[in-house]
Amino acid sequence: MRETVTHPLSPWIWKDSEVLVLGTLPSPASRQRGLYYGHPQNRFWPTLAQVFGEPRPIHAEACRDFARRHHIALWDVFAQADIQGADDSSIVNAHYNDLAREIKGTAIHHIFCTGQKAWQAYQTHWADRLDLPAASLPSTSPANRAHWPDAALPAAYRVIREVLTKPAPFPGGRNLFALSPLDGDGPEQVEVLYEEEGLRLERIISRGHCSPDGFFYDQAELEWVAVLEGQAILADDRDRHQLLNTGDHVRLAPHVRHRVVATTDPCIWLACFKS
Numbered sequence: 001m002r003e004t005v006t007h008p009l010s011p012w013i014w015k016d017s018e019v020l021v022l023g024t025l026p027s028p029a030s031r032q033r034g035l036y037y038g039h040p041q042n043r044f045w046p047t048l049a050q051v052f053g054e055p056r057p058i059h060a061e062a063c064r065d066f067a068r069r070h071h072i073a074l075w076d077v078f079a080q081a082d083i084q085g086a087d088d089s090s091i092v093n094a095h096y097n098d099l100a101r102e103i104k105g106t107a108i109h110h111i112f113c114t115g116q117k118a119w120q121a122y123q124t125h126w127a128d129r130l131d132l133p134a135a136s137l138p139s140t141s142p143a144n145r146a147h148w149p150d151a152a153l154p155a156a157y158r159v160i161r162e163v164l165t166k167p168a169p170f171p172g173g174r175n176l177f178a179l180s181p182l183d184g185d186g187p188e189q190v191e192v193l194y195e196e197e198g199l200r201l202e203r204i205i206s207r208g209h210c211s212p213d214g215f216f217y218d219q220a221e222l223e224w225v226a227v228l229e230g231q232a233i234l235a236d237d238r239d240r241h242q243l244l245n246t247g248d249h250v251r252l253a254p255h256v257r258h259r260v261v262a263t264t265d266p267c268i269w270l271a272c273f274k275s
Contacts, residue, residue: 002082002090009034009076011102012064017073019160020103020111021137024118025078027086035060036074037114039086041142044114047153048072051161071164073108075099077121086141088117096125108132110163115139131178135159176203177229177268200273206232206263216257221273223252230267235259 008031013020023036030038037044038060045063049056052070057063067074081094111134113119119136127134138148138156148156188209194201200221211217216237226249234250235241237257244250252258 002084002092004080004082004093005031006080007076007078007097009036011073011075011097012036012067013073013075013102013106013108014068014071015105016071016107017068017103018071018107018109018164020073020075020099020108021160022099022111022113022118022122023074023076023115024088024091024121025076025081025083029086033060035063036076037140039142042140043142043145043150043153044140046150047140047157048160050154051157071107072160073103073106075102077113077118077125086143088115088139091117094121096121099126100130110134112137112160115141115144176270198275202269202271202273204269204271206230206260206267206269207265209263209267210261211259216259218255218257219252219273220254221275222254223271223273225250225252225269225271228268228270230264232263232267232269233261235261 005025007025009026026036027039027042029040030036030042032038045066046056048066048070052066054066057066075097077096077099078091079095079097081091083092084090109132111122111130111132113122113134114137116136116139122134137159138144138153140148140153188207189205191203191205192200193203227244227246229246231246232244233241234244235258241261242250
């Protein structure tokens with residue numbers, strides 16, 4: 001018989017998390033222990049321990065410490081659902097967790113789903129809404145042992161370690177033109193791309209943003225700003241307007257009073273500040 005289960009565990013997500021592993025809902029044993037993948041026969045923690053060459057963590061705090069040290073975040077796709085025991089195939093009337101809100105501001109750059117139900121739910125509800133690579137991993141449930149024996153799991157889960165430890169030859173970030181729902185919480189978002197003493201480089205995403213009536217920027221820094229995509233209109237304190245199309249750029253000397261009259265949705269800026 002199905003019962004309605006509300007997710008009782010808080011997400012194990014930290015600012016420096018780089019990988020998010022998603023399941024469906026905690027099993028009865030997991031809920032009782034307060035531990036993701038907490039059934040004694042679940043092979044998740046033994047598999048990760050083997051992948052990272054460490055002893056298997058046993059208790060919830062040890063597992064939490066293991067995940068945090070390796071920058072692995074853990075959560076589930078469902079916030080609530082009707083389910084029979086731990087049988088994912090029985091899930092109906094599901095409500096989704098707000099992944100975008102929870103991972104905003106973290107270093108998460110890859111998502112992995114454990115088992116087909118989690119993967120299908122992610123693909124249905126989140127794949128087109130998050131600008132992140134995602135992949136499916138085999139379920140570590142003991143019920144899946146016939147399809148995925150213990151010896152085969154470490155090879156499948158090694159991809160987690162690979163995306164965590166494989167350095168890019170040149171440091172960088174996501175594409176300057178890439179947009180995702182994580183950028184859409186308000187009229188304007190600022191992402192610092194590079195910063196050192198006296199110099200700051202920012203990507204700014206405006207979504208119809210304009211300065212409040214009567215407001216003027218009056219900053220002590222020299223600013224060079226370019227429109228990478230979209231259009232914007234700037235004005236000075238003499239009400240002289242300048243239209244910026246894609247590719248246009250301007251130099252704003254320190255204490256040159258200016259305001260944003262209008263922007264398209266989106267308008268992507270690249271701004272460099274020098275003090």
